Each structure stands twice: as C-alpha cells, then as structure tokens.
Amino acid sequence: MKILIKNGRLIDYLSDFDGITDIYIEDGTIKEIGNELEYIADEIIDCTGLCIIPGMVDMHCHLREPGFEYKESIETGINSAAAGGFTTIACMPNTNPVIDNQAIVTFIKEKAKSAGKVNVFPIGCITKGQNGQELAEIAEMKLAGVVAISDDGKPVSNPLVMKRALQYAKMFELPVISHCEDKELVDEGVMNEGYTSTILGLKGIPREAEEVMVARDVILAENNDCHVHIAHISTKGSVDIIRNAKKRNVKVTAETCPHYFSMTDEAVVGYNTNAKVNPPLRTSEDVEAIKKGLADGTIDVIATDHAPHHIDDKNVEFNNASFGISGFETALSLCVTNLLQTKVLTYKQFVAKISYNPSKILGINSGSISIGRIADLTIFAPNDKIIVNAQTFKSKGKNTPFDGYELKGKVCYTIVNGKIL
Amino acid sequence: MNLTSKDILGIKDMTKDEIEHILSTAQTMKYIITTNNKKTPHLSGKSIVALFYENSTRTRLSFELASKYMGANFASIAASSSSVAKGETLIDTGKTIQAMGTDVIIMRHPMSGAAELLAKNLNISIINAGDGMNEHPTQALLDMYTIKEKKGKIEGLKVAIVGDIYHSRVARSNIWGLKKLGAEVNVAGPSTLIPTEIEKMGVKVFNCVHEAIIDADVVIALRIQLERQKKGLFPTTREYSKFFGIDDEKLKLAKSDVLLMHPGPVNRGIELSSYAIDGKNSVINEQVTNGLAVRMALLYILTRRNKEFENID
Numbered sequence: 001m002k003i004l005i006k007n008g009r010l011i012d013y014l015s016d017f018d019g020i021t022d023i024y025i026e027d028g029t030i031k032e033i034g035n036e037l038e039y040i041a042d043e044i045i046d047c048t049g050l051c052i053i054p055g056m057v058d059m060h061c062h063l064r065e066p067g068f069e070y071k072e073s074i075e076t077g078i079n080s081a082a083a084g085g086f087t088t089i090a091c092m093p094n095t096n097p098v099i100d101n102q103a104i105v106t107f108i109k110e111k112a113k114s115a116g117k118v119n120v121f122p123i124g125c126i127t128k129g130q131n132g133q134e135l136a137e138i139a140e141m142k143l144a145g146v147v148a149i150s151d152d153g154k155p156v157s158n159p160l161v162m163k164r165a166l167q168y169a170k171m172f173e174l175p176v177i178s179h180c181e182d183k184e185l186v187d188e189g190v191m192n193e194g195y196t197s198t199i200l201g202l203k204g205i206p207r208e209a210e211e212v213m214v215a216r217d218v219i220l221a222e223n224n225d226c227h228v229h230i231a232h233i234s235t236k237g238s239v240d241i242i243r244n245a246k247k248r249n250v251k252v253t254a255e256t257c258p259h260y261f262s263m264t265d266e267a268v269v270g271y272n273t274n275a276k277v278n279p280p281l282r283t284s285e286d287v288e289a290i291k292k293g294l295a296d297g298t299i300d301v302i303a304t305d306h307a308p309h310h311i312d313d314k315n316v317e318f319n320n321a322s323f324g325i326s327g328f329e330t331a332l333s334l335c336v337t338n339l340l341q342t343k344v345l346t347y348k349q350f351v352a353k354i355s356y357n358p359s360k361i362l363g364i365n366s367g368s369i370s371i372g373r374i375a376d377l378t379i380f381a382p383n384d385k386i387i388v389n390a391q392t393f394k395s396k397g398k399n400t401p402f403d404g405y406e407l408k409g410k411v412c413y414t415i416v417n418g419k420i421l
Numbered sequence: 422m423n424l425t426s427k428d429i430l431g432i433k434d435m436t437k438d439e440i441e442h443i444l445s446t447a448q449t450m451k452y453i454i455t456t457n458n459k460k461t462p463h464l465s466g467k468s469i470v471a472l473f474y475e476n477s478t479r480t481r482l483s484f485e486l487a488s489k490y491m492g493a494n495f496a497s498i499a500a501s502s503s504s505v506a507k508g509e510t511l512i513d514t515g516k517t518i519q520a521m522g523t524d525v526i527i528m529r530h531p532m533s534g535a536a537e538l539l540a541k542n543l544n545i546s547i548i549n550a551g552d553g554m555n556e557h558p559t560q561a562l563l564d565m566y567t568i569k570e571k572k573g574k575i576e577g578l579k580v581a582i583v584g585d586i587y588h589s590r591v592a593r594s595n596i597w598g599l600k601k602l603g604a605e606v607n608v609a610g611p612s613t614l615i616p617t618e619i620e621k622m623g624v625k626v627f628n629c630v631h632e633a634i635i636d637a638d639v640v641i642a643l644r645i646q647l648e649r650q651k652k653g654l655f656p657t658t659r660e661y662s663k664f665f666g667i668d669d670e671k672l673k674l675a676k677s678d679v680l681l682m683h684p685g686p687v688n689r690g691i692e693l694s695s696y697a698i699d700g701k702n703s704v705i706n707e708q709v710t711n712g713l714a715v716r717m718a719l720l721y722i723l724t725r726r727n728k729e730f731e732n733i734d
Contacts, residue, residue: 201593315512318538
C-alpha cells in the first residue's frame, strides 16, 4: 500500500524536527519526507491543520485475556488501542493464568497477530504465579518475546527477591517495571487518604504506601547498578525521590498516567467507582507535581494503565468495586487538553513521552519518523473538540471517570506498518 | 415543608431548615410515645422494610417500634439469613424488596456509600441506618434533638466528641449537623484514631481529652470497638480508658450541667466509667427515647412526601 501524507505538522523527537511537511509511505516503510512530494498513491491524506507524530506506544495496559474475557479480549483491546491512536502496546501479565512462562507469551503473541492491527508486546511476570517468591523463567520469556517483566498489581514485597530480579533481568537487558505499593500501608484503603476520604468515610491509601517502595527500588537499582522502571507514579513524593535519584545518575525511569495529571480524588465524591483506581487519584498538589515532573524530565513516559472492567465490577459498593480506568480512548485528548494546550509540555516533549522514551525503554524499533523506518504514525487534530462518550468505546470497559468531559484533541488516523487502521 | 431528597442518606447534604423541620416534627411524635395508646394512623397502609447487613439492637428495634406505633407494616431482613448469603448484589436485593410494594427501606451496611448506591438505583425512599464509616444520620438527629430539648438551643454550645473518630459514622453525622446548627465542635482521641484533615470539617482537634472538654456543654463519648486494639491502633483497653475514657474526674472540667451522651452500646469501664454512665449528667437513656421520636418523624415525613410525588415516578 502506498500512502501520501500532505501538509501535516510532523513532530519528531529523535530528529528534533517540528514543521510542515509531506510524508510518502510504501510497503510499510517511510520512503520520503519533504515538501511538495508527488507520488501516485493508493491513499492521499490531507493533513492540513493536523499533527503527525511517531506512533504512540503504551507500555502499560491490561488486555485481560486469557481469563477475564468478559472485561476485555486481546481483539477488543487492540481495537480500543487503535481508536486511541496507539500503534504499539505492551500488556501486563496479571491475566489468568498469569504470563509467567513462554507458552502464555506465545499464546498472547499469536492471538494478537491474528487480530492484526497494532503491535502487541507481552510483559512477563517477575515471579512465578506473581507470588513474589521465586523468579519466573525470565530468559525463556524474553526469547518468546516479552519486552519487560513486572508483577504489576502485586508488588514484589520481598526486597531480596526484587534485588535478584533486577540483577537477573539485567543480563538479558530486560527492564523491570515496578508497581510500587506497600500493601501493609495500604491496609484496607480504597482511595487517596485525605480530606475527601475523611468526609466520605472511606479508608485511605496514604502517599507513603507508594513512596516507600519507590525509595526502596531506587536504592536497589542504585546499589546494584540495575535499571528499574517505576510504573504509574501518582504522588509529589515519588516525583521528588525519582528526581533526586536521577541527579545521582541512578538508572531509574518512570511513567505516569493521564488520570494522575487530569483529576483529583474529589472525583470520588458520590462514591464514583469509575474514579476508583490504583494508585488512587491524589490531590491538586500532586497533580501539579506530576506535571512538573513531566516537564523537567523526571517522568519519562506517559502510559495509560488501561484497565477495562465490566459494569458488574463497578456498579457495586465502593469497597467492592474493582480498581481501574479504561484508558486507551481518552489518553491523547487528556494529554492535548492538560499538557499541550496548557503548555506544560512542548509537542516534542510529548512525543518523547508517548512514543520515543517507551520504545527506548522497551528496546523496540519504534518511536521515530524517519526515512527507512517502519511506518507507525499517529495523526491527530489538536484543536478539535470531543465529548467523551464511554458507550462508544471500542473497549469492552466503559469504566472512565471522564465520561461526558469536553476535551481537545482528536485521533484522526492510526497507521501501523504502513496500513491505515 | 418537604425534604428535597426522597432519601435520608446523611446530614452532610441536609440544610439547616430541613434538620430543624425534622426535629420539630419529632417533638410531636415524642408526645405519642408518652401516651397510653401508642397507635396512630400516620403510616397506615405503608410498608417498611429493614435491611440490616450489620448487627444492631437499638437502631433496628427503634425503627420497628416507630413503624408499628404509627400503623405501618414492618418486616426485617438480616443479611446473614437472606439471599445476600447466596451472593446476590445489593442492587438486586433492593429491587426485589421494592418490587414487593415497599415504601421505605431502612438499611445498615458495613460499607460507606452503600445507602447512596441503593438510593440511586431505586425509586422508593432509603433511610440510612449507618453505612460504614460514613454517616448515621438518625443517630445525629436524635443527639441534636436531645441537646436541643435539654439546652433549649444548639447554636453557640460547645460540644466535645471523644473517642474513635476515625471509624465513627456517628461522629461524622454529628459534626455535619452540629456545625450547621451553629455549635462549636471539638473532637478528641488518640492520633491513630483521628481521620486525616478532619479540621477542615470545621472542628478543633485534640489529643488530650482534658483540653477538649473544658467548659463543654455536651460531651459525646463514642464506642470503642475492641477489635481496633488487635489492629494495633492503641496498646490496651486499660491504657485507652486511662487516657481517653470519660470519668467523673474528667467530666468536672466541663460545665456543671454538661450533658453526657453515648450512641450505645457502651463498653462500661472503657470509654465511660460506670459512675459517669449512671450519674446526673448522663442522658443516655433519654437519647434512646428520642431516637424513637426522631425515627417516627422521618418515616412520617418521607411517606407523606412519596404520596405527593406519586405521579412523577
């Protein structure tokens, strides 16, 4: 297939380019970038007023298959990702069974391949059965195709196991993604600990539940000269710890999610279970710190933590409701509205965090638009208004606290391997 | 006057006028309790169901007698013996009860927000008889009624709430209500049992009970659940009682005509000394009587409201 993209604003972090140009794509590859290109193409896309960025990469999502197909399947998850502008996604291993051996890795890859469309890379478990005790067959999973390891949702509470995981994974250049949460400090908490939890009578999850483990993992990475990637940070304290660690050249990278810079714990008022997420939505002070951390480079990546749930998991008592937000289909608009329009990030910085950095961390060949590269592109209209309507989501998970929100930024085209999805 | 909501979920969302309307209606109801013929037609033909997911003696009995004194049909379900034990969801259970012609569901539930969830999913009235750590509005209303009856007013009074504030729905409902009616509210307890940023509710926080109750017009002691000790929130009941329990000695710091209140059931010798419970300042038994009056008032107000709004649903 031949595609000619005309007059778009191309923003590329790696080549440090931001300008109006044409792009010609043939056989899945970028053939030429330049002004006033003329080709006979199967498809000509007029991108006047639109932004073209390297395909968005989500390094943290949940596809629920195998085991929880009533919440999401690999196929519906892929469709949702494509609708959200993502060309590559990495899915977390807390399925049933969990992704802790090469057979399940192969199963996910096969399923994703037959669904086609976006690139799917599985993330393997750190420990067998996500039990936090014995290391999983990490090397064999790497051969089968995992791009990282993580016990997401079930933090590795034993620091010695975490230390060994970091040392072992380093041999195979696999990033270890740490879901930082001290379960003892969380206790029975269900939302951020603060004034809102006090007046709702809900048990709080204190910030230190996240921060003590961020600190622990930073120290483990530092003392053992290993890389750790901190998942979904939500607090000012976590940003401070990571900023400090980076000053000491600790090999730490970090991600946050759109909801942590778009919303506070006040969204829970009325016992809104769609605003129940882990880590929990925090306060405006944390939101500002997260934005600052994004702007100054402390936070490398924006990931969705797409966590689809069935209505039956959410339309219950707040304590009984599942944690998680369906995130693929609002991510871009939340970034445009809360980071780009407000000038928290430049467009180039945004491209780094949504495409280049996650590609680099996962060691995958994406994250930039240049001649000869595979044509993975996201094209969006930065000024178009959208009104979020969860019922129109491609995802099975309609669980979003942003339903009804008016946002700026609309995904127009998702192009993977030179194919328009 | 009508309430704006079809439900009584909490004091937080009530206006001062609504609270005062309920309290003045309760005054009429209290008269009925004191007569020889405790039967009125106010709720004749109405059906009231109590749905209790937690144990309760006084609240459930109080609602049952309130319903029966006013001629309603009353039934009650304990979660342990119902289809809840078979895994039915709260909303499904509520819809089943609604489908049987019930006018009001009175629910107690261990989880905060459960009453609101039920209310949003049903057309009939819900009275929250306690949801988790959130609210226990009828308790606060009966406490306010008692204070008003004894002191003639609430505005300007100094009220100290002492004990496990963190887990207490009684404390939260009372703080909302008392602040709306113009009282000054102190809370006191061990720092492990004071919720984060509670001062933003307009209360003063003390760890020293003595300081909190100086010149108080009212002292409300809260029940301390003994399992909190096992969770490590305080070392022993002995130490708790010594530092945070109310006895005659501490009570002397308050005004001489201070009202001593407790939502019950009391752990004698832990949060309150026996002398204090049975002493001249204690109004604990009158609170129970007033609870009945307040619940009669609420049932009356809500079922009247339903009638006027019948055509809408």
